[in-house]
Amino acid sequence: MKFLDEYRDYSAVQQMAQAIRRSATRPWTLMEVCGGQTHTIVKTGLQDLLPAEITLVHGPGCPVCVTPLEMIDRAVAVAKRSEVILCSFGDMLRVPGSTQSLFDAKALGGDVRIVYSPLDALQLARSNPTREVVFFAVGFETTAPANAMAVWEAKREKVVNFSMLVSHVLVPPAMEAILSSPDCRVQAFLAAGHVCMVMGYEEYLPISQKFNVPIVVTGFEPLDLLEGVQMAVAQLESGRAEVKNQYARAVRRSGNRPAQERIAEVFEVTRRAWRGIGEIPSSGLRLREAYRSFDAEVRFPIEIGQAHESRECIAGLVLQGQRKPKECPAFGTRCTPDTPLGAPMVSSEGACAAYFHFGRRKEDDDSIVSIATARN
Amino acid sequence: MTIQSCPLPRPATDRILLAHGGGGRLTNHLIESVFVSAFSNSALEPLHDGAVLSANGGRLAMTTDTYVVQPLVFPGGTIGDLAVNGTVNDLAMCGARPLALSAGFVLEEGLSMDTLRSIVASMAKAARVAKVPIVTGDTKVVDKGKGDGLFVNTAGIGVVIAPKLVGPESVCPGDAVLVSGDLGSHGTAILSVRNGLEFEGEVKSDTASLWPAVEALFEAGVEVHCLRDLTRGGLSSALNEIASLARLRITVEEVRIPVCAPVRGACELLGLDPLYVANEGRFVAFVPEREADHALELMRSQTASAGAVRAGTVHEDSSGIVTLRTRVGGHRVLDMLSGEQLPRIC
Numbered sequence A: 001m002k003f004l005d006e007y008r009d010y011s012a013v014q015q016m017a018q019a020i021r022r023s024a025t026r027p028w029t030l031m032e033v034c035g036g037q038t039h040t041i042v043k044t045g046l047q048d049l050l051p052a053e054i055t056l057v058h059g060p061g062c063p064v065c066v067t068p069l070e071m072i073d074r075a076v077a078v079a080k081r082s083e084v085i086l087c088s089f090g091d092m093l094r095v096p097g098s099t100q101s102l103f104d105a106k107a108l109g110g111d112v113r114i115v116y117s118p119l120d121a122l123q124l125a126r127s128n129p130t131r132e133v134v135f136f137a138v139g140f141e142t143t144a145p146a147n148a149m150a151v152w153e154a155k156r157e158k159v160v161n162f163s164m165l166v167s168h169v170l171v172p173p174a175m176e177a178i179l180s181s182p183d184c185r186v187q188a189f190l191a192a193g194h195v196c197m198v199m200g201y202e203e204y205l206p207i208s209q210k211f212n213v214p215i216v217v218t219g220f221e222p223l224d225l226l227e228g229v230q231m232a233v234a235q236l237e238s239g240r241a242e243v244k245n246q247y248a249r250a251v252r253r254s255g256n257r258p259a260q261e262r263i264a265e266v267f268e269v270t271r272r273a274w275r276g277i278g279e280i281p282s283s284g285l286r287l288r289e290a291y292r293s294f295d296a297e298v299r300f301p302i303e304i305g306q307a308h309e310s311r312e313c314i315a316g317l318v319l320q321g322q323r324k325p326k327e328c329p330a331f332g333t334r335c336t337p338d339t340p341l342g343a344p345m346v347s348s349e350g351a352c353a354a355y356f357h358f359g360r361r362k363e364d365d366d367s368i369v370s371i372a373t374a375r376n
Numbered sequence B: 001m002t003i004q005s006c007p008l009p010r011p012a013t014d015r016i017l018l019a020h021g022g023g024g025r026l027t028n029h030l031i032e033s034v035f036v037s038a039f040s041n042s043a044l045e046p047l048h049d050g051a052v053l054s055a056n057g058g059r060l061a062m063t064t065d066t067y068v069v070q071p072l073v074f075p076g077g078t079i080g081d082l083a084v085n086g087t088v089n090d091l092a093m094c095g096a097r098p099l100a101l102s103a104g105f106v107l108e109e110g111l112s113m114d115t116l117r118s119i120v121a122s123m124a125k126a127a128r129v130a131k132v133p134i135v136t137g138d139t140k141v142v143d144k145g146k147g148d149g150l151f152v153n154t155a156g157i158g159v160v161i162a163p164k165l166v167g168p169e170s171v172c173p174g175d176a177v178l179v180s181g182d183l184g185s186h187g188t189a190i191l192s193v194r195n196g197l198e199f200e201g202e203v204k205s206d207t208a209s210l211w212p213a214v215e216a217l218f219e220a221g222v223e224v225h226c227l228r229d230l231t232r233g234g235l236s237s238a239l240n241e242i243a244s245l246a247r248l249r250i251t252v253e254e255v256r257i258p259v260c261a262p263v264r265g266a267c268e269l270l271g272l273d274p275l276y277v278a279n280e281g282r283f284v285a286f287v288p289e290r291e292a293d294h295a296l297e298l299m300r301s302q303t304a305s306a307g308a309v310r311a312g313t314v315h316e317d318s319s320g321i322v323t324l325r326t327r328v329g330g331h332r333v334l335d336m337l338s339g340e341q342l343p344r345i346c
Helices: A010-023 A035-043 A069-079 A102-107 A118-127 A144-157 A171-180 A193-199 A202-211 A222-237 A257-266 A289-294 A315-319 A351-358 B025-039 B079-092 B113-129 B185-194 B211-219 B234-246 B261-270 B289-300
Strands: A028-034 A054-061 A084-088 A111-114 A132-139 A162-169 A188-192 A215-218 A243-245 A267-274 A278-287 B051-055 B058-067 B096-108 B134-142 B150-160 B176-179 B226-229 B249-253 B283-287 B309-315 B322-325 B331-333
Touching (some): A028 A035, A028 A222, A035 A351, A054 A171, A054 A222, A069 A084, A069 A162, A118 A132, A118 A162, A144 A162, A144 A257, A144 A289, A162 A289, A171 A188, A171 A278, A188 A193, A202 A215, A257 A267, A278 A289, A315 A351, B058 B096, B079 B096, B079 B150, B113 B150, B185 B261, B211 B289, B234 B283, B283 B289, B289 B309
Parallel strands (some): A028 A188, A132 A162, A188 A215, B249 B322
Antiparallel strands (some): A162 A278, A267 A278, B051 B058, B058 B150, B096 B150, B176 B283, B176 B309, B226 B283, B322 B331
């Protein structure tokens, strides 16, 4: 398959791994920002190919993981209303709120549907004029253009039974927050390629300078990730801290201007709480005043009570790269994908779920034992 | 920055979720905690595709399955094809020659008679191809809105021709793992119709009777240790069930497992892993290493398993897990699916 097979080619991947082994002379800790990158790393066993000097820690770029508890509770409450069809991307449905997930709401009679695009939700609104169609808009800059487009179209066509529950977050403020923490271990970032496809990478230049940290815009295939690691290690070894673009086949320096314009037309920057991390100023998007009538929070004003938190889950530390999933005492025992304590154990992009499903440690050359089954 | 922690959700086990039907961990939990504990008996407990019963000195296999697929007609087949082939295949996986099937229909008020006729015709045709008669049946009609057009249940009995027990208990270290063809076509065909997706090169369901391929193995005297059709949960779930019951480790190589280009493309687009996608005409066979080449040759001589490959090996290791050597040379655990496969966000 074009644009995939060449980036999964055994020889090319092995050669790039060899190049990393040659250039890494000291221990370095790199963070891949996006959950999609974490998924590839763990699913393809890429860590097996890296030298011991390189530690990859997993970033906050899992949309499902960072959506606040209160917002999930709100989505569940909206989904239970008889007039509502609540639409969401698939892996959002399993994420636990304080007492229930959207799957639970569905089992209790709520009309909850998986869609592949917010424009599909808009189409549902057109074809169900007597129902209220609510799209649960989560994610980073990657999903923002299509979400903006859906609201923009709804306003233009006066589709009055469509609204959006917005929980959008932005990557650069989260990277700054991670770097500002006194416990930060991250020495270089593999920035999220698809976020940069939309936004470009100019906004990373001041972060790289301020914190003296290399940032490499990186794709999602095994060869992309290894090349991103190689480009970051080359900088670290030579004491440089620059923004470089590994994912040049998709990302331009200035990004996708029409997409940025549509986002800016519909959304404005606001403070957002990140699940497991806390509130970060100017780290999210909400609908602008002109589009406020499409805001599901306005349309369905629901009192959400104080959410009760588990003390055991260390999701916040995992999302900031300060702990690995298997360093959590509940990992694979009290916390599994069937009984998750925290959101990173739910989505396939979540670091804990990725470790649970694909994680392994080598006992010796021949025997690979699952961390997940160690509980037996 | 303040650190919050994550919430403790109520485990989702006090109510049936769709994921309980997904063929993964929740399905297994449901079967073991509700059904096995209530119905407990020696024929049920192996939890194979069918039960093997002794009768007058011979052995019979018995199985049942219910079909609830939407849409009722899809590229490559209908719910009727699935209902016949699925039950024939469950018998085949017990090493049993299909003897007869039953068919039970739950019809929703308002279902078009033409739709019903065409589905029944496809069942009749599939039964003729599989050389098995449908000898008894039942019909119920439910109010509009209480069914999804049509549900079908089939049960089957077969005569066991396998000389020894065919099941995970018989799998041995060193056994070769043979997969009967390319994976993921059925699940992808259904999803593409449901989502209105079109791909270059139509993806068709692989629904087919597997009995001719299985019969060829037994007729030639191959020492078959275990057979499993790769339906819900796909290859990964089947291998995990077998590894866990056999208390052995199975290793498979990603590059050896065939997935056709349109299915790969669709799975990339939909965020699915073809190793977990359902098939309706594929199976995995465990045979001793010395018989692997002969078994592959026999399987490849049959239409439904013409694309058979050697995918992996069984190892002495009581961990009961499945590991995959990935295309790029890494390793990972090929785990059981938790709930349904859900499309990722980005």
